[in-house]
Structures are given as C-alpha cells and as structure tokens.
Amino acid sequence: MKRIPKGKIRNYFIGAVIFIALETMFEVIIPFLMAQIIDDGIMKQDESIFLAKGLQMLICAGLSLLFGIIYARMAASFTSELAAVLRRKEYQAIQRFAFENLDHFERSSLITRLTNDVTTVQNALISAIRPLVRGPVMLITGMVMAFLIDARMAWIYLVILPFLGLVLYLIVRNVRPKFPRLQAAMDAVNERIQENLTAIRIVKAFVRQDYEAEKFETVNSQLADISRDTFKVATLNIPAFQAAMYTTIVALIYIGMQMIFGGTLQVGELTGLLSYVLQIMNSLVMISSVFLLLTRSMASINRIEEVFNEKVTLTSPEDGKFLKDGSVNFHDVSFKYDLQAEEDVLSHINWSIKSGQNVGIIGATGSAKSTLVALIPRLYDASQGAVEVGGYDVKELNLNALRDDVAMVLQNNVLFTGTIAENLRWGDPDAEQKDLDRACRIACADEFIQRLPDGYQTQISQSGSNLSGGQKQRLCIARALLKKPKILILDDSTSAVDTKTDRRIRDGLSRLPMTVIMIAQRISSIASCDQILVLEDGKVRDIGTHDELLKSSSIYHDLYLSQKRGDPDAAA
Ligand SMILES: Nc1ncnc2c1ncn2[C@@H]1O[C@H](COP(=O)(O)OP(=O)(O)OP(=O)(O)O)[C@@H](O)[C@H]1O
Ligand SMILES: [Mg+2]
Numbered sequence: 057m058k059r060i061p062k063g064k065i066r067n068y069f070i071g072a073v074i075f076i077a078l079e080t081m082f083e084v085i086i087p088f089l090m091a092q093i094i095d096d097g098i099m100k101q102d103e104s105i106f107l108a109k110g111l112q113m114l115i116c117a118g119l120s121l122l123f124g125i126i127y128a129r130m131a132a133s134f135t136s137e138l139a140a141v142l143r144r145k146e147y148q149a150i151q152r153f154a155f156e157n158l159d160h161f162e163r164s165s166l167i168t169r170l171t172n173d174v175t176t177v178q179n180a181l182i183s184a185i186r187p188l189v190r191g192p193v194m195l196i197t198g199m200v201m202a203f204l205i206d207a208r209m210a211w212i213y214l215v216i217l218p219f220l221g222l223v224l225y226l227i228v229r230n231v232r233p234k235f236p237r238l239q240a241a242m243d244a245v246n247e248r249i250q251e252n253l254t255a256i257r258i259v260k261a262f263v264r265q266d267y268e269a270e271k272f273e274t275v276n277s278q279l280a281d282i283s284r285d286t287f288k289v290a291t292l293n294i295p296a297f298q299a300a301m302y303t304t305i306v307a308l309i310y311i312g313m314q315m316i317f318g319g320t321l322q323v324g325e326l327t328g329l330l331s332y333v334l335q336i337m338n339s340l341v342m343i344s345s346v347f348l349l350l351t352r353s354m355a356s357i358n359r360i361e362e363v364f365n366e367k368v369t370l371t372s373p374e375d376g377k378f379l380k381d382g383s384v385n386f387h388d389v390s391f392k393y394d395l396q397a398e399e400d401v402l403s404h405i406n407w408s409i410k411s412g413q414n415v416g417i418i419g420a421t422g423s424a425k426s427t428l429v430a431l432i433p434r435l436y437d438a439s440q441g442a443v444e445v446g447g448y449d450v451k452e453l454n455l456n457a458l459r460d461d462v463a464m465v466l467q468n469n470v471l472f473t474g475t476i477a478e479n480l481r482w483g484d485p486d487a488e489q490k491d492l493d494r495a496c497r498i499a500c501a502d503e504f505i506q507r508l509p510d511g512y513q514t515q516i517s518q519s520g521s522n523l524s525g526g527q528k529q530r531l532c533i534a535r536a537l538l539k540k541p542k543i544l545i546l547d548d549s550t551s552a553v554d555t556k557t558d559r560r561i562r563d564g565l566s567r568l569p570m571t572v573i574m575i576a577q578r579i580s581s582i583a584s585c586d587q588i589l590v591l592e593d594g595k596v597r598d599i600g601t602h603d604e605l606l607k608s609s610s611i612y613h614d615l616y617l618s619q620k621r622g623d624p625d626a627a628a
C-alpha cells in the first residue's frame with residue numbers, strides 16, 4: 057500500500073501534488089497584494105497602484121482557480137485508477153486462493169474488502185491529498201508573508217501556533233484508537249445485512265423476522281453508540297480552532313491598533329496579517345483532520361492487505377506432469393481442515409481405483425465422503441500420505457491439467473446467470489451443438505430442455521432459482537461431461553432426481569470411457585459399480601462389490617435392508 061504503482065497512476069499523483077501546491081501559493085499571495093492596495097492605493101489615493109495591484113490580484117486568483125481545477129481532475133483520475141488497480145489485484149488474489157484460503161474468510165467479508173474497503177481508501181485519499189499538501193504549503197508561505205508584512209507582529213503566531221498544535225495533537229491521539237472499533241462495528245452491521253438478505257427467503261419461511269430484527273438492532277445500536285463516542289471528540293477540532301483563531305485576531309487587533317496609533321503600522325498591513333491568521337490556522341485544522349481520516353481508512357487498508365498477504369500454499373509445480381490415465385490411488389492418506397485440530401477428518405485411507413472403473417462411495421452424513429473426493433482434483437492437499445492420480449502424486453501434476461482431467465460435480469453446485477447453453481459451455485467453450493446434445497442426453501437433461509420455450513437459450517436467473525433441484529443437478533452433470541474428463545466425480549449429484557432417471561443417467565455414464573466416482577445416499581445408485589467403498593467417520597470400513605459387501609459388511613447390509621423396506625425400487 058505504501059508504494060504507488062508506476063506509470064500513469066504515479067504521474068497523476070505527482071501532477072495532483074504539484075498543482076495543489078501551485079494553487080495554494082497563488083492563493084496565499086492575495087492578502088499580501090490586498091494589504092498594498094489598501095495602504096498604497098486607497099490610503100494614498102493613488103489609482104494607478106490600485107489598478108496595477110488589483111490586476112495582479114485578479115491574475116493570482118485566476119491562476120489559483122485554474123490550478124485548482126487541474127488538480128481536481130488529476131486527483132480524481134489518480135484515486136479512481138488506484139481504486140481500480142486495487143480492486144483488480146485483490147480480485148486476482150482471491151481467484152488464486154485455494155479452497156483452504158477460502159475457508160479463512162467469510163464470503164461477506166471478502167465482498168466488503170473488494171468493494172467498501174476500497175471505496176473507503178479511495179475517499180480518504182481524495183480528501184487527504186488536498187489538505188496534506190495545502191496545509192504545510194499554506195503554513196510555511198503564510199508565515200513567510202506575515203513576516204514580510206511586519207516581523208514585529210508575526211511573533212504572535214509563534215506563540216499561538218504551538219498551543220493550537222498541542223490541542224489538535226491531543227484530539228487526534230484521543231480519537232485514533234476509536235476508529236478500528238468503529239470499523240469493526242460497521243463490519244458487524246454489514247455482515248448482518250448480507251447474511252439476512254442472502255437467506256431472506258428462509259427467514260420468512262421460518263417466520264423469524266422478529267428474531268432477525270432483534271439481532272440487527274443490537275449491532276445497529278452498537279454502531280450508533282461507538283460512532284457517537286468517536287465523533288464527540290473528533291468534532292472538538294473546530295471549536296478548538298475557532299477559539300485559537302479569535303484569540304489571535306483579538307491580540308493582533310489590539311497590538312496593531314496601538315502600533316497604528318503610534319504610526320509604525322499601516323491599516324492595510326493589519327488586514328493582511330489578519331487574513332494570514334485565518335489561512336495558517338485553517339491549514340493546521342486541515343492537517344489534523346487528515347490524520348483522523350487516514351486513521352479511519354487504516355482499518356480498511358489492513359483488511360485489504362490481509363487478502364494480499366494470504367499465503368496460497370497450494371500451487372502448481374514447475375514442469376508439472378500430465379495425467380497418464382484415470383487411475384486413483386490413496387496411500388495411507390489422512391486429512392484435517394484445521395492443522396491445529398486434534399482429530400483427523402480422514403484417517404489412513406488406502407484405496408485403489410483402476411482407470412475406467414465405476415466406483416461408488418457410501419457412508420453416513422458427515423463421514424467425510426465429500427472430503428475424500430476433494431483430494432483427487434487437489435482442492436485440498438492431504439495432511440499426511442499421498443494421493444496419486446493418473447500415475448503421479450497430485451503434487452507433481454500440473455494443476456490446470458489435473459483439474460481439466462478431473463471433472464467434479466460438487467454437492468452444492470451452482471449455475472451462473474446466462475443461458476443454459478452458456479452454462480454448459482463452461483465445461484468446453486468450443487463445444488458444438490451436437491456435443492451439447494450428447495452431454496445432455498447422457499445426463500437426461502435433454503427432455504426438460506426441449507420442453508422449455510427457448511430451449512438451450514433459456515435464461516438461467518441468479519444461481520438457477522428458476523430451475524428445479526433435479527434439473528440443476530442434471531445440467532451440472534452435462535456441464536462436467538462436456539469437459540471430456542478422464543475422471544468424473546459425482547458428489548450426491550442425482551439426489552434430487554427420481555430413481556428411474558437416476559438409473560438412466562448411471563447406465564449412460566457406465567458406457568463412457570472414463571473413471572466414474574459416485575457418492576450416493578441410495579444403494580440403488582451404486583449397486584452396479586465395479587467396487588464400493590463404505591466410509592465411517594473418515595475411515596474405510598469395507599471395500600467390495602455389491603454382492604461381496606452384502607455378505608461381508610454389516611453396515612452395508614443394514615443400509616440395504618432399511619432402504620429396501622422403505623423403497624421397493626431402491627434395491628434394484
Ligand atoms: N471446509 C471445511 N472446513 C472445516 N471443516 C469441514 C469443511 N468441510 C467439511 N468439514 C467437516 O468435515 C467432516 C466431513 O464432512 P464431509 O462434507 O466430507 O462429509 P460428507 O460425508 O460429505 O457428508 P454429507 O453426506 O452430509 O455430504 C464434517 O465433520 C464437516 O464438519
Ligand atoms: Mg458431502
């Protein structure tokens with residue numbers, strides 16, 4: 057953050073600083089000229105001086121205005137470009153995240169970091185550049201001009217200024233620590249709103265509006281309290297500034313009056329000095345409010361930096377290998393999501409799948425079925441042991457090649473806004489219509505697509521809410537098939553499809569020349585597989601074919617019986 061990117065953006069920044077400095081300098085000259093107009097023009101009744109100095113004053117004002125306009129444009133370009141770069145870099149950083157990194161951030165927090173936080177930094181910068189340059193420039197040039205007019209009087213500034221400086225410093229020091237609290241309270245409100253809006257249908261379905269409203273009220277009033285507490289002190293800035301200013305003005309007028317009576321000071325000089333009091337004090341207040349502003353954006357900067365500093369441990373090796381076939385081998389694999397956790401989620405898995413086999417995984421909910429298959433496309437790295445895919449340890453494989461060759465239909469898969477055809481082409485951007493037809497036929501999605509008025513051109517609304525659960529699942533399977541993977545993983549991907557269609561999809565898949573790994577709740581979905589793995593609490597309980605497991609595995613046998621009783625079609 058400390059470094060400003062090179063090139064265009066840096067030039068805008070330098071330009072903004074130069075032009076604001078120029079604007080300020082020309083502005084500071086004006087009271088000096090005014091003093092001369094009053095003393096040499098008006099008091100001595102010399103019109104030529106009045107005209108000459110008046111013209112100079114107009115030129116100064118005009119130049120100051122012009123530079124101010126150029127500054128404003130440069131500053132706007134600088135901050136907007138910088139914000140765009142920040143957003144792009146942050147977006148790219150998040151895209152590089154592995155699943156493990158994504159587990160470290162709330163989704164709502166990543167959204168705030170990409171939008172609100174960047175805007176906060178942008179706003180802080182645009183409001184800070186001007187006072188940060190103007191303040192010191194005005195302070196110094198104002199002092200010089202004041203001394204030029206009358207050195208005897210200017211010492212009054214030197215008495216008052218340190219005093220005002222001290223007061224402002226105390227205010228800043230007091231308010232600073234309050235800003236991180238303010239930002240945290242704002243985050244809490246944002247988070248509540250986002251969570252509530254994402255799940256608003258569920259909230260209504262459960263009639264929990266009151267409960268949600270109460271939770272919102274808590275964070276909302278906390279935010280109000282903290283911001284009142286913060287700004288109570290921060291707003292002392294202005295009165296402190298005014299008190300110091302009026303004290304100085306009164307002192308100046310009093311001493312100036314004596315000097316004018318004594319004939320050692322002129323009226324115009326006094327007016328000039330008075331103008332500089334205003335400018336100098338103003339610059340001090342500007343500097344102090346910038347400090348407050350920047351402190352406030354520090355919290356946002358830190359949050360953005362956290363995203364940049366998040367270490368992506370899961371990367372593709374240089375000269376990564378390519379898969380030879382669709383085989384998978386687990387060698388004594390253990391895994392946990394949190395390295396600090398005591399218990400393994402998966403422990404000591406040994407399993408071998410030959411290329412082209414159809415295999416099933418079954419087990420109670422939470423037995424780590426999804427976790428087990430997530431290791432195959434290397435969504436996570438095993439904590440211990442090795443996962444071998446296509447003949448190589450996954451860590452030796454080119455990551456893109458691995459994920460291209462392993463298509464996974466996730467348990468909670470999503471579709472994107474766009475047409476059905478666009479969604480399917482996610483799997484293969486160059487797919488022709490006949491490829492789409494074929495994939496949809498195997499996934500049994502063709503029948504409902506044909507019935508839609510716009511067919512493949514039907515728009516899918518946000519996350520597919522205009523499709524049924526089973527329709528979405530079939531589209532996701534078709535999308536995965538279009539990748540023509542060596543290994544296809546279906547994580548409970550036909551759970552919302554009726555048993556008849558489920559069987560047709562399975563039959564179609566079993567004829568494809570690829571390894572198919574299927575997680576299922578229903579025994580009927582996997583009974584015809586070449587081998588079935590029974591998972592229990594992250595451990596392999598049994599491996600075998602349907603017939604073998606019926607004899608040897610008590611869990612499998614019990615499951616079979618219970619499903620057969622419940623659904624006569626299930627044990628087909
Ligand atoms: N991203 C994650 N971070 C931390 N823990 C996780 C994560 N995903 C899953 N877990 C935990 O790992 C365990 C196994 O979860 P997993 O999703 O693999 O089970 P599953 O067998 O697929 O269950 P289901 O049948 O309900 O889909 C659970 O205890 C779960 O809480
Ligand atoms: Mg699962």
